[in-house]
Amino acid sequence: MNIEPMRRVAERAAKKASVMILRKYGKEIEIKIKNKNPKDLVSEVDLAAEKIIVSEIRKVFPYHTIHSEEMGIDKQKHPLTWVIDPIDGTSNFIHHIPCFCVSIALVDDTKALLGVVADPMTDRGTQTGAGPAPRTAGPAAKSSANEPLAR
Numbered sequence: 001m002n003i004e005p006m007r008r009v010a011e012r013a014a015k016k017a018s019v020m021i022l023r024k025y026g027k028e029i030e031i032k033i034k035n036k037n038p039k040d041l042v043s044e045v046d047l048a049a050e051k052i053i054v055s056e057i058r059k060v061f062p063y064h065t066i067h068s069e070e071m072g073i074d075k076q077k078h079p080l081t082w083v084i085d086p087i088d089g090t091s092n093f094i095h096h097i098p099c100f101c102v103s104i105a106l107v108d109d110t111k112a113l114l115g116v117v118a119d120p121m122t123d124r125g126t127q128t129g130a131g132p133a134p135r136t137a138g139p140a141a142k143s144s145a146n147e148p149l150a151r
Contacts, residue, residue, distance in 0.1 A: 003106070005060070007114050010082075010104045013056035014118035017049040017086060017102050022120045024048075026096050041090050046070055049086035053104060057082050081107050088117075 030044040050070045057066060065076040068084040082104065087093050089100030102118040118124075 001113075003114050006080075006106050007116070009057060009060050010106065010114065010116040011118075013053040014102045014104055014116050016056060017052045018118045018120035018123070020052060021045055021049055021087060021093070021102070025093065025098075025120070029094075031094055039091075041094060042070055043087070043090060043094055045093065046087045046090055049102065050084060053084050053086060053102070079109050080113075083107060 024045045032042050034040040034042050047070055050068050054066055054068065054071070057064065061080070061082075063076055063078050065074060065078045065081040066084065067073045067081055068086065070086065083106075085103040087100055088103040089097075092098075093100045098121040100120070102120065103115070104117075105115045106113045
């Protein structure tokens with residue numbers, strides 16, 4: 001199976017969601033508690049990002065199943081399932097801690113086919129899947145040249 005068309009859709013969806021998320025970062029937003037658990041939060045930005053991602057996927061793959069953190073699993077029964085966390089790190093986002101990302105994966109009945117993780121704060125993304133090694137968009141990540149911390 002050629003996953004490149006699916007990878008391109010996931011990358012485009014993550015980028016569009018990231019742009020919107022970044023516009024809302026640090027602004028006053030509506031927040032709700034999910035599942036009666038005060039640690040399980042959802043913001044209006046999570047829902048808007050999810051809508052963007054689902055819309056981008058549905059334009060090209062209308063029959064694929066979608067399992068998203070906020071909407072749950074849809075009624076489609078396709079062997080390929082998109083797994084979406086529109087803001088992975090919602091609590092950080094809400095508290096203006098710039099450590100969160102957009103996460104999108106595609107799985108079939110037996111294995112993960114691809115994953116896309118986009119960091120709206122750095123405009124950096126990582127994609128992986130069957131075939132070539134993981135790719136990073138934006139400046140290459142580098143390990144520190146600093147000495148290890150003493151214990």
